[in-house]
Amino acid sequence: MNKLTELTLEDLAESLRAQAFSETGADSTAWEALTQMADELNSGDRIDLLTKNRKWLLRRVSVTGFRGAKHEVNLTIDNLQGVTVLFGENGSGKSSLAEAVRVALEGRTGATHLGTNGTVHELWGANDQRSQGVENATVRVVLVDEATTDTLKILATITESGVKRTGLLESSNERLELDSGSPAWNVWADAIRASPPVLAYAELADELQKKKDLQIWLTSCLAMDNASRVFDSRVKAEVDASVHAEKTINSAKQISVAAVAEADEEARRQGVRDIKPLEWVEHKSQEELTCWLQANDLTERKKRESFLDADFMDSLPKYSAAFTSAWEEWSNAATKALLTAQVTDSLVDMHARVVSSQQGDNDGVCPTCGTPHTDWRRHLREEANRLTEAREAASELKRLVRRSRNDMVEPLRACLLVLPSDFDRTETVGLEDLLKEVDEASHSTDDLNVSLLTAIRSLAKWSDRPEARSLKRAALAASGLEHQWRCNRWDAVTSYASAFDENIHLASKTATLKKARGKWNGHLARIRRERSSSLHALVGPAVESLLGDVGISVSAIDITKSESRLDLQNDKGESVELAHLSAGQRNALILGPVIATAESGIFAFSILDDPVHAFDDFRVDKLSSTLAEIGKNQSLVLTTHDARFVEYLRVHATLAFVVLATARDSSGQMTLTPTLDPPAELIKFGRELATDLTKAEAPEGRAEVTALLRMALDEAFEHVALRHFARLSVTEAEEARRTFDQAMLTEHRKKALRQFLADSPVQLGLLTQAWQLVASSVKRWSKAVHDPSAVPDAAQLDTDFDTAEKTIDVLRGIRW
Incomplete structure (x- = not known):
């Protein structure tokens, strides 16, 4: 899958430098000012040791006293790529683990998907995430950088007063402790805000209530919010500083004009003659001001407490x-x-x-x-x-x-x-x-x-x-009086001269910086348009895969600085209002950008909490296929209580697929239990039953064991068929589904699969290999249903178990 890579400050500086190189004339100075700002940010004191060129994998999570996980629970992720599913009933602690990771990474509770612009839900949100009756909750997260294998250990302690987060960065030759106030967390927070690795779908859907919420959400999906926001703040600060300097000079000048006029008037009353009014002009440099002061005989003079008398x-x-x-x-x-x-x-x-x-x-x-x-x-x-x-x-x-x-x-x-x-x-x-x-x-x-x-x-x-x-x-x-008057004139001009000297360096840049701000806004708009187009190219297929059966597609994505457009159309080209979408369709639309930007940012993992909320079978299947594809390049942790989602994921996921059954008892003790796929579970159950029969020397029951083996093979065929259906259009998939469902016997299902795989020589070869392994056994298993003499003995049954496992392993390899 293509990905929208994170826009870094280095990328931004390079794009500005290229623009400056192509510009000539007055505009070139504005572009040069922008380039200088970007270079200063890159060479400044931003502590990016946690973010620069990083791709963090999630290795371990340990949670105690956090929401549903009252007692210690540990989760270890072994797969660099692949899918790990936390599967269990509502209230079993799945979302608690996902939220615990988010709190540890962000260093705060009450976080929203919209960052600081979002608000915690008044009814369902809470800043205190501790389990009932727990004084302190702790979350430990261990991350490993893909490229360097550096380890980052984060400890978040949640108390009544909030979250205290510390970290330990370990490399091959260095250990760096990060306290809660370390500057490294600032850049880390920017990176998380740009590409959050944890998404709780239900919370996100609840947060997206207004147009500005959609604006914030889609902007974050452009994977440019971090760099653009930091640079935009720098441009604003530079412009504000220069405008303030200009205002300071003008204000001081107004005060000096009035003070000079007052000094002149006082001198006239005292009898000083030939006082010529000052001609005030605009000065662009310190040199111009100095020349003006000299031309008007405005120099520093010392006042005396007593003056020389006329005699x-x-x-x-x-x-x-x-x-x-x-x-x-x-x-x-x-x-x-x-x-x-x-x-x-x-x-x-x-x-x-x-x-x-x-x-x-x-x-x-x-x-x-x-x-x-x-x-x-x-x-x-x-x-x-x-x-x-x-x-x-x-x-x-x-x-x-x-x-x-x-x-x-x-x-x-x-x-x-x-x-x-x-x-x-x-x-x-x-x-x-x-x-x-x-x-x-x-x-x-x-x-x-x-x-x-x-x-x-x-x-x-x-x-x-x-x-x-x-x-x-x-x-x-x-x-005498004339000297005193000139002293008073100098005193009156001093505030202006001092303000000019202190501020002219910044004030002289005002025009250039204002022009630079305009150029930056235009440049930012171009980047947004380009990335909006890229996001559309990525979101379009993702949404179409989830909503193609009802003919809904994304016709336009336009994200500007102030607003965003996400336009939909049906297969007739007619506009589709967001408000007209069903709950499941809305969920599919929201997941589109998530899927499109899953691989951007500094994290090589994503945690999606209940992503199939309100989905029907078709959308569960399509999302499972898409997530399995993403899982080939990064680690995914998914939480669900939907058994359909787990089974579809088993069908589409690679061999790096783990399902952990979650459960939580009345005391708050949460458990994570590994599970097997249906074929493996059936074979495991069959072996256990066969062992029990042998120990009991039971004369019957082996026929039921062979039935379990045939069921395991049928489940494996079902998974191959489902992977094939994911390749087809909606209409073709429905027709193929009917054909396969009509094949009631194992051999008939094999024949249906051969027809499906006719255009795929490699996959057809694996199906042939698998059938050759198990063909004779299948005939015996089918005959044993009605003919007791065909039931295998204990020794033959052991061989059949091995044959079934080998066959199913071959079938698992049939993928596209």
């Missing part, structure tokens, strides 16, 4: 001259009165007391030093005057030192701050050094500290130099 050029020289004069006066006075402040104060006070006391000449003796000195009054007065002058000079100098910061240091520091950016900064080095010296000397608590006085004096002398005057003039020109 700055006059006040600074005056302070410098005053400080220099005070420095000189204090220096001269200090050299003439080299006494401490305390002695100075004492002498000045003494002079004042002498003057106020009108004291005489003290008999010509100086009251200060005690030496004869007739003119000591004049000498004391002169000394007191010198000391007073020195004290006043020191006081004035201290006052000027304390004013130095406001009157000279800060204005000169402000000069450095307000100088325009194009001013020759080499001329500012000397000023910066002198200001630094003043700052360092200012730590002294003594206002007449020599280092401080020297530093201030040096700064005052510098301010009188010609280069200082040019610097001050430049600073004064850059200071």
Whole structure:
């Protein structure tokens, strides 16, 4: 059977690259953007060690405390290909095993066939899948990769709070543990969503209630949902990011336009003249924005807490001259009165007391030093005057030192701050050094500290130099209201410039990405059309095989991003409404896509729960034939309570066919018991009966044993006939069925089969070989029904058992 292979991200990237290669002009950049996104996804951090190039086979399932399987039950699948049937009555635990596998693979209960878009049935669904009275349920699943034989062991523990899933990936040289939060499960979940390996037909039919449900279901059948959804999300994220960046820039620009207008208006009110409005233009790059900022003299400027006064050029020289004069006066006075402040104060006070006391000449003796000195009054007065002058000079100098910061240091520091950016900064080095010296000397608590006085004096002398005057003039020109206005303008533009710088890289891609999104939608539509056509080619024959007897076929499958069409027609070419289908016909239609896509995805097995629901004999036969064909390439696990389904599967399936009878007792103990096909069961029963007769030495009963052998051969002939009927049209099959049913005797059935197989030399040869083995025995078995003398003895009966088994083995090999 042809298959619709899973679309991978690698496939998607290759198809986009091919499209980009064929495009020219403006469209090529859009395709290149899409190709880059696909390549980034492929080379990104998607942890695909569980999915890439994998085909997982189901090996073992162990379930405890899950729904109907309250006690531990184990299922082992030995066949790489073939069919395993879980056969039992309702409530025997078949569906519990199927659902347990789904929970372990998906890591959640309450899952639907429609993924996260589906909802658990309000009445019949449940998130808690634990058996009654069980605290924890466990499901263990063992998978084996077909190509590498790597083993993946999954353990799902179901508690009241939900499902905790862990895994262990074992290869020939590595063991990797996967906890419940492992990123590998994310890609695994995408793969399961794209090609689910477990299908419960009754649940799926119940979920398909609305058109959107059909859309979701058919889209998943295209085997492209995983890659297309991941890539579609990436395209959407890229477009959204670029649009957001563009909006961020535009929003910041609107804010800046208003802020600039406000700054200009405020400056006009304060008296700034010649303010020209900014001409705002669209910028496509950082280079364009930079040129626009420069053209409009929009550069970063530092604001000051205090500004240069208009009399700055006059006040600074005056302070410098005053400080220099005070420095000189204090220096001269200090050299003439080299006494401490305390002695100075004492002498000045003494002079004042002498003057106020009108004291005489003290008999010509100086009251200060005690030496004869007739003119000591004049000498004391002169000394007191010198000391007073020195004290006043020191006081004035201290006052000027304390004013130095406001009157000279800060204005000169402000000069450095307000100088325009194009001013020759080499001329500012000397000023910066002198200001630094003043700052360092200012730590002294003594206002007449020599280092401080020297530093201030040096700064005052510098301010009188010609280069200082040019610097001050430049600073004064850059200071004031106009400078403040330009600072405010820059502040107003900054939010726009910053937003532009941060977002232009993305925003500049908006047009390209929007075009890329359009191209992607078109490309995705083409992929959907192509895959819809492929799905139609696969579903058409599958549905026709199930509904061909009533003339219903699929006329069209069209799956778009927003809706899906599944059109039917009858043999007259008339449209058939889905609502007019019977339950069995609807089931057959739903199974069509399942059959068509059974071999896609990362799993080499499928579990179908009750797929023949509401089917008549014809559809059971046709579905059995189809599933047997699929079973040649992968492992199928089927659950059913329909004995017809089991027998038709026995007819059509290869030798890799196992039937396990399921049963569950009142305590919740579930059992799986292997069964044989009807011919083998009859022979087994015959051997057991013959053994009992021999042990009992019973004289009669062997004739009944031979009847069992003849019945086994008739069953084997029936299976050959059924396999032949599957090759025919409905009308031809019905006619052949009547012919075969009219052949009542074994030999007559053989003759009917020879007619059926006339066009098949290989199969006819096997029938001839089988008849040659058993022909003489058949005659004896038939005669023994009425002639006791023809009944074989015990020894002959053993030989007949061997002959019957060999014959039936040959008949089992008659297949097409």
